[in-house]
Amino acid sequence: MQYNKPPLTFQEQINLLQSRGLIIKDLDFAEQTLQRISYYRLSAYLHFFQEIDSSDHQYVPDATFEAVxxxxxxxxxxxxxxFNATESIEVAVRTQMIYHYSHDYDPHWYLNKSLFYDTGKHQELIDSITQYCQSKKVEEFIGHYRNKYTNPLLPPSYMALEIIAFGQLSRMYTNLLPSKTRQKIHTHFQLPNKFFISWLRSLSHIRNICAHHSRLWNIQLGESPKLPDRLKGKWLSREVLEDINQRNSRKIFTGLCCIQYLLEGIYKVKIKKMKIGKDRG
Incomplete structure (x- = not known):
């Protein structure tokens, strides 16, 4: 089927919305809004105000442009x-990986393919880091290492892992073989390893949604994080877990529960100190 819809002017976009029953109280404000927020971007929210199964996209009574x-x-x-929350989690995971593997092995541990399940995926990661480190525009600390050291060719993990994305970090952790070192990481976050892997994959997806300014509210997650019945830290009640599983475990609410659990674990010391300080004051 050939796409042949013509582009609409801002006024034509407003006319289309009005013809479908959307109430627009201030036409000038609506046009100014559409000039800075595209019609297509707003359409991700507009359809929630439309009649269910309406073939001509009619809006429910009293639906307004302002509500959208x-x-x-x-x-x-x-x-x-x-996005701010997932950044905190990403930084904490990266820190734990770098710290424990560097101390149990050496600062360049990530180059050791014997630590990974899939050597092909490991090589893809090394190739990506190598490509970045050899490019003209690099972080200052990478340039400093490159200008001062020749062996190993790539920088230590506390530099190299800082330049990879959350998705790469998640896949890197998933590819790590079972070991006492790996156990230290997921234990730090009070999660069994299979749940930790599942949460990392899901949170990486959520983080990308935020980074690309896509709709987050009411989305369906591509991969729902696995939810344990109980955890060491403060976790969901059995009633809430049953409700999530009965309704839809792929809703964003599931991911938000995981984010809250991880953040409470990450900041538990800071929160405790702040509370003590307040009591003493």
Whole structure:
């Protein structure tokens, strides 16, 4: 089927929305909004205000342009909060991997293919790090290592792992063979390894949604994180777990529960100190 829809002017976009029953109280404001937020981006929120199974995309009674925009703004705020949260988790995971493997092996441990399941995937990671380190534009610390040291060719893990994305970090951890060192990492986050791997994959997906400014509110996760019945830290009640499984475990709420659990574990010392300080004051 050939796509032949013509582009619409801002005024034509407004006319289309009105013809479908969307209430627009301030036409000038609506046009200004569409000039900075594309119609297609807003359509990710517009369809939640439409009649179910409406063949001509009619909006429910009393649906307003302002209500759609408020939902868009809410989702933007939610993305900023979750992006900040996933950054904290990513940094903490990276720190634990670097620390424990560097102390149990050596600073260049990530070059040791015997530590990984799939040597092909390991080589892909090394190739990606090598390509970056040999490029013209690199982080200052990479340039310093490259100019001062010749062996090993690649920098130590506390530099190299800083330049890989969360998705690469997640796949790298998943590829690590079972060991006492790996156990130290997932134990630090109070999670069995299979759940830790599942959560990393899911949170990497959520982080990418936030980074690309896509809709986060009410999305279906591509891969739902596995939820244990119980954990060492403060976790969901059996009733909540049953409700999640009965309704839809792929909803973003599931991912947010995992984020909260990890953050409470990461910041437990900081929160405790702040509480003591407040009590003493």
């Amino acid at each position: 925009l408020n939902l868009y703004k809410f989702d933007k705020s939610l993305r900023m909060l979750i």
